[in-house]
Amino acid sequence: MNTQAGEKSKPITGPKTGAAKDAGVPALGDIIGYKLRRAQLMVFQDFIESFSQLKLRPAEFSVLAIIATQPGLKQSEIAGMLGIKRANFVALMDGLEKRGLAERRKADGDRRSHSLHLTAEGARFVKKMSAVWQGHEDRLIARLGGAEERDRLITLLDRLLDSDED
Amino acid sequence: MNTQAGEKSKPITGPKTGAAKDAGVPALGDIIGYKLRRAQLMVFQDFIESFSQLKLRPAEFSVLAIIATQPGLKQSEIAGMLGIKRANFVALMDGLEKRGLAERRKADGDRRSHSLHLTAEGARFVKKMSAVWQGHEDRLIARLGGAEERDRLITLLDRLLDSDED
DNA sequence: CGAGAATGTTATGTTACAAAACAATATGAC
DNA sequence: GTCATATTGTTTTGTAACATAACATTCTCG
Structure with missing residues (x-):
């Protein structure tokens, strides 16, 4: 902020x-x-400070988290999940690829699309990333007053979002 | 969980x-x-659509709301309240002044600062603006499931913010 | 008075985000 | 199979939000 x-x-x-x-x-x-x-803004500020050492921004974090848990998805699929225009996703993915964390592979049936995967280094990076995130998240939960309060917040935010699903 | x-x-x-x-x-x-x-993002999207007729953006709305309820504050004071850099506040205030909604007056004791006020047209505008906002807010409250749920959401968000105030 | 701080302002750079156009490829109607 | 159309990734471009630095004017205070 x-x-x-x-x-x-x-x-x-x-x-x-x-x-x-x-x-x-x-x-x-x-x-x-x-x-x-x-x-x-406050939460993102805490996030950015937490990840300053790893030089990772929120959008990059979310992309890596998706690739880690659901490898093989296409660019447009991941972009769609995150509400990122596929045009803007290109540079983001370029960065992750240049850092050796993720890679584009030729998709099986479709020669237009790329399937996204972590590299070996990317898998190690995601481990560190997840640990850092846990500390960040714990800090937020503490501010909220506990895990139940976090759940209540998530529930309320979901109510705003559910009627809005893309 | x-x-x-x-x-x-x-x-x-x-x-x-x-x-x-x-x-x-x-x-x-x-x-x-x-x-x-x-x-x-979803809430701002609804806000922007609601105010498309009035051609008012969230930042302008908040500035007008402050001027309406606390006339006479200085630019830097309002900018500080809203977390807007005073350098970026200038163009925002220029716009409101050009539209005839608000005005800069020479502050009493300090010849450097301007005190901000609504014009007569600005006061009328704020009335319409507040009505539009009420519709927007009611829509959000409905999504949340009622005023009580809104209060719970505000309370939780305040917990995140309270420990963050300087 | 004079050093330093505050205020508004200008200029500039960075980042997020959206929109349009394009080549390559896929899909479906016929 | 052919052809119109859609999809995918990409490049290019524009816009808005946001931050930083520098500056003139004015205030504060030792």
Whole structure:
């Protein structure tokens, strides 16, 4: 969020203001989207710091996680899962391939598509990556107040998402 | 574990997590940050569509809401509240001023700073804006399952944010 | 007064993201 | 089998969000 030293940043996170004052003008603390955005930025900030040593960004992390658990998927399939345009997926995959973590193989039946797989080094990398992620996730769960609270949060976010599935 | 009810079919948002721990590699559905991001994108998408007629983006909405409820604040104060760099706030405020919705006034004691206020047209605009927002927010609350669920979501998001305030 | 900080601003760079066009290949109607 | 159409990966391009540095003006305070 704000990594600058001298800057002050106090997001509006106060207690719920029961009634909207000022003729229906919403207070920032009552706006779901505002809170969601601030929380997402905070979580991503923690993520990015956690993975600064591994030089891994959130999108790259998610791609590696999918390739690790479901090897052989095509580029457009993975891009579709993550909501990434396949045009923008190219450079991302180029990076992973250049680092020797993942590779494109010729798909069996279809000569247009590439099936994606981890390299041996990529498999080792995913192990380290997963450990780092676990620390990050544990930190978030602690802030939430425990695993049950995490589950409740996931459940609520799923309710927002379920009616929206692509 | 967050795996209880919902068995989705399509993409990733529905955790297919049974005991799907491939050597600690997280499933996307179990990642707080991933779910947060997807939910935030969905909410912003709904917001942007809701405000397409008013041609108002989320950042502009939040600035107008602050000016409406707390007129007279300085640019750097509002930028600080919203986590916007004051350098980037300039163009945003220029736009609001050019549209005749808000204005910079010379601050009383300090000739460097500007105090921000709504114009008369801006006040009318904020009324319409608030009505549109209420529809947007009600839609989200309905997805969540009611106002009580909304409050629970806000509470959980606040837990993530509270420990993050400077 | 004079050094340093704050404020608004300009300029610039980086990154995420979307849209359009294209070659190669696949698919399906006929 | 042929041909129109769709899909896949890719390149190119544009836009919006976001950060950083530098600057002039003004304030603060020792």
